[in-house]
Amino acid sequence: MSLLRPKLTRIVNGGRAHRVRLVGRDSRSTAEGARQAVRELVADEGAHIVVTLAGTQVLPAVADACEEAGVPCVSSTFPWQVYYYGRGADDAAPFRFTYHFCWGLDTIAETFADLWELAGGRGRTVGCLWNGGPQGSWSRDVRRGFAPVARARGHHLVDPHPYAEPATDLTGHVTAFAEAGADIVTSAATGRDLALFRATADERGAAPRLITCSRWLAYPPSGATGGRQPAQAHVATLVYWTPAHPYRSSLDGTSAAELADAYEQTTGRQWLQPLGLAYALYEVAAHALRTADDPTDPAAVADAVGRSCLETVAGRLDWRTGPVPNVATVPLVGGQWQPGHRHDYELAVVNNPQVDGLAVDADLLVGRGRGVGR
Template identity: 25%
Template sequence: MGKPKMDRLTTMIFIVALAAMIALAGCGKSTGSVEARKDYILIGRVNPVTGPLASFGAGTPQIEEKAIEAINKEGGIYIAEYGKKLPIKIIVADSESSPTKAAEAANKLILQDKVDILMAAHTPDTVNPVAAAAERHKIPCITVDALSDAWLSGGPYAWTYHAFWKVNTLVDVYLDMWDQLATNKKIGLIAPNDPDGIAITDTLKKKVQARGYTLVDPGRFPPNTKDYTAMINQFKQADVDIVLAMQIPPDFATAWKQMQQQGLVPKIMSAAKAILFPADVAALGDNLGENLTTEVWWSPMSGNKSSLTGQSSQELAATWTELTGKQPMATLGYKHASMEIVVDVLKRAQSLERNKIREAIKATNIDTVVGHVQYNDRNLAETFVVGGQWVKGKTWPWEMNIVNNKKMTIVPLSPAPMQYIPGSQP
């Protein structure tokens, strides 16, 4: 009777020991498989590929991949915990120009794709939801190309770092442009009830009086508004010489065409955000893009150079045209600069551990193709813009004249001075 008990005891001990050996082997195998799987650094980028902001997202991922081409050819970036260089791989997720979709895309990149770093660009509609996801999941995130004031409104941030200009800079650029032409200094404002529209309205109200201007503000309204008749009538009654719109491209196209149809042709028509790209200017048709003024985020004429490739802004623009056959665009510089920042961070961190990456981002101090990037205690690196005017071109159907460079003297002014809107009475 004693022997069977001993056999059972021996069997149980054997089973426990065997289970422990399997578990240990399994742990070792799991660790090894993770290391074997980690053959690259995975960056997730949320980008408006479709929808009304698709013109902002155009060029991704070609621009980003071109920026890191040489680094990947050399094996990538050294990561200490793996004892080797790892190339960079980029996954692009479409925000569909929607804050809700941007959040969904960010969550998928973090939870399913297991990205090492998150990136986002192109207006608060994309950037703010992605930043919120990064904060919630505690993953390093680098963002560009969203009005800094609107981005800051979603803070404070512990994991997200942003590089762009502030609305104060934007308004100064417009005021400096308007000062160049004789007007009655009455401004009609078209600004929807979104983060950008609210931010520019608040700053305009604080600044215009000191510069001798009067603001005619019909109030905020929903994006995708189709009828601007009431606003147009208000502007006509106030006899405005200047109109400023802060809208997405299709909304501005609707408003500008209705202004023309209803007999409102201001001396100066400025549009923030809506006419950054030549394709959007061309889409207005009937030469309605002539002499429209806007902010210029980045220009081939900028004197800044890439820390990755050593290319000047002009050389970077030429590379883009050679690669695609297309005209360089304002967002090209920021797309390239975002990769400059990421590569600089990873080279200094030499790690994929989240806190080490975050500390490296915090210590960023780099000259990029869009200017100097160094984050402050609110995780913001402020950049600057110049003012430009669309004119009929020689190389391209529509080309940009730089007519104000007070915020960035490194960008030279174009020879041609600023002009009135055709059909207006100077």
Template identity: 35%
Template sequence: MTFRPTRRAALLGGACAVAGTLTGFSTRPAFAAGRPLKIGVVSPKTGPMAAFAEPTEFVMSRILAATGGVIENGGVTYPLEIVERDTQSNPNRAAEVTQDLILSEGVDVVLCYGGPENANPASDQCELNGVPCLASDLPIEPWFFGRNGDPAVGFDYTYCAFFDVATYAGAMLAFMDKIAPGGTVGGLWPNDADGVVLSQAFTDGFGAKGYSIVDPGRFDLPTSSFSTQIAKFRDSGVDIVQGIMPPPDFTLFWTQCAQQGFQPKAVIAGKSSEYPASVQPLGEKAVGVSVPIWWTPDFPYISSLDGTSAFDTARRYELETGRQWTAGVGSRHAMFEVLINTLRRATDLDDPDSVRDALAATKLDTICGLIDFSNGPVPNSAKLGLVSVQWVNAPEDYQFPYDMAVVENSFHPTVPVSRAPFPIPYN
């Protein structure tokens, strides 16, 4: 769809919506009128990864409001048009909709997010067609090596701003050391880009730190039962489970753990427990579930576009949508901040190479923290910091029953800790 901001967002931005763009009426220097700049957004709006897409429309509305719906560059005002396509959480469809955005819509830049299932095929299409692309919400290594990236060469047009595996593993180890130091870790790593890359990294990394590893092997998703894995974990005395899987699969796993009497001290559920929609079905069983996370309302950063704090952005999201904040609010906002900054700095917006060069040179303080494409573990990447959170019962004056508390910050010390880590309580 072509995104049209809500009336409220338009009024907040001091602008009026026309065919997916905003024309500002605030006082500005006189600029010549340029052609519309088309931004393609490849989103898993439906399917098992839909939780990733929940905040996207809110963020797009905020970005259009903050910019007045235009980019000013070189004495020219370019209207912004955002065209979003749903991948249905399917890799083949992700490639198809990206190709359509490029060849039919003629987009200037593509933004993609939501795990390798969505971002890798979209990035591949952009690389093939010479279109600048920014990916987020997936670890850097599965994005890079899952696309057969060569660290000696890199990519020409595609970039990723998110956390890397070393930071992810380090944040987990710092948490694990406070829950069950030197314990036994059960790996719930599926047969996909995330599972293959992370299984090796975590086996090596956790083992080197004195943890015993129980790995039942790769498995295909979706699955109807985790009984085999649960039995192996229980029989092996697993203290900590680390998994990486879409929300519906984690919900099934954790529900079956309760049914089968498996009670580890900690469960670190990546790609799922970051999202309120994925833990709501668990009810009280969500308390204590942990995950390293890249953004919370406690992050001490502000938007580079309008100066809004992380806390105020999260609360505004809850007020306007009726949904609980999610880490995707921060990473999606930061992605658009980088986009706007790139388009403002590019020397020739009609030249994809010029836009690509501006993207590659990005060094920007965002609502998620610094995004700097010179600090990644591999070319074309910018790494973010992480904190560990656990789900807790929320205060009585909070409108949602559960919330995430920051419990460990070794890999992002500027973010305050709100409580000590704790073993999962079983009632």
């Protein structure tokens, strides 16, 4: 927010200038904290639009609270099927005030299938390290999930019993994958649970050749512990934003590279994938306030989001074309956390069939493993 505050002091709508204030509330990473944060933003701050970049429990709670309060909300970093259908919408009854931009479970499956095939051709046997929560349940969903898309690509999925987070013993999963000959594992695990799985597989001599994981991989690997490498090291993942993406901000033309550099200069920390989406949230909010028939009317601001097609630092966001009302999509490419030059680990782009102007900058690293895939 500190990078944006000087650029968003006012908006002009219909020739009239309106003062802008950026205010925030802490959700405390709980659903109830998220609902309370929305209540305070609306009642105490008079928020005209709310933006959020949150996780499994918090994001739906923020969006639902905004929908109930009749306040526009724009969110990201949550597969759109979970956001839309998981909150109770359907094609005949979309949301009125809440909007989202992100990739889908289907896109994750296509991106990972590309990586599996890059590692060993079509028809792989893939172990599924999926929990019993929303990530696992939606990954398995037979209509809108990850699994049907991966199977349609010709891959065989081995899905043992769901585990509860935080996991305490993943021996059963390691054994099931080894017995099925799964030399590739896909996951939506937390970093902690992924580390437990890798340690268990290593101890049993059943390390997979490749792991793809869609959760917690947006952030650089932390330092090794207990002599082991970080859980994310050499794990392949989805890539939705990097400094090399050929995108610019609609606010002032800032490029993805310039945004990442400003973040690193300001914080002293390595750039993060969610940075581009977080910045774009404010771009969408400003665009909606500038183009709404009445920027003081919540319904008009929500309508403005719904008809937006905007080039942002996270790419083109187009709510006019779906895939469903309230949702704009973000393309994905394949990446992997590999040892870097400027940082211990850097997110390399290893496969890109989707984003023009983004170079593949590394080969996919695949271990020898012990399993034998089909």
